[in-house]
Amino acid sequence: MSTEWKIDLFAGLSERFGVRSLIIETAEQNMTAADLKNHLMASYPLQADILSISFLACNHAYAQADSIVNANDELALLPPVSGGQAEKPTEDEQKSSLEQWYMLTNEKITTEEVLAKVIVPEHGASLAFVGTTREWTKGQRTVRLEYEAYEPMAVKMMKQIGDELAEKWPGTLCAITHRLGVVDIAETSVVIAISSPHRASCYDASRYAIERLKQMVPIWKKEIWEDGSEWKGHQLGPWNPDTPLADFPDET
Structure with missing residues (x-):
């Protein structure tokens, strides 16, 4: 039995593909973020360049390459871009x-x-x-x-x-x-x-x-x-949103 995955697209990715979401089918219900990206690049070889530098988001958080994602998660592919302890808020x-x-x-x-x-x-x-x-x-x-x-x-x-x-x-x-x-x-x-x-x-x-x-x-x-x-997008060199900001880059 195959599993359907939906991956939302934004900005240049959506424009490149001409759709707002990609729908793919795999044999797996779970896989790593890296495996999902590799599957997408294999399925869309002409778009592999932009897919390779895009980040996968899972349930509104960046997914590391080895993070496990599920077909039922909210998934999106993001191209390079912008005293005392209180009670827990509701x-x-x-x-x-x-x-x-x-x-x-x-x-x-x-x-x-x-x-x-x-x-x-x-x-x-x-x-x-x-x-x-x-x-x-x-x-x-x-x-x-x-x-x-x-x-x-x-x-x-x-x-x-x-x-x-x-x-x-x-x-x-x-x-x-x-x-x-x-x-x-x-x-x-x-x-x-x-x-x-x-x-x-x-x-x-x-x-x-x-x-x-x-x-x-x-x-x-x-x-x-x-x-x-x-x-x-962010225009700050190689894009890695999880990298701490060590210093301030010069702007032109």
């Missing part, structure tokens, strides 16, 4: 917290609204990183950007960034809102708001947050030019 409280601090939206972003989430009396420093659509890059004119995300996993990964900041710079608060859909020239695509007791950690945490977002969060942008378009 699922509804966790969802509410994620929606408040880490958001994806098709509406225009107001910087002040995101920044207001992290301003608290005990913090003496706050700032907002605001990413906007740039018109010219290396002599090429961008008409607009189009953003797409694996939404439930993107929110989960943004929260992980906030957790990492709190561990590296204790007391730091973080809120992130990212646009989806069409973002025109000079419009805001992302706001990362940071607050901290002192300004030095506020600066450092803000830089870390935007680089980490570009490295690990499954958000992709499609650059639309006057004469073509291209999907862009």
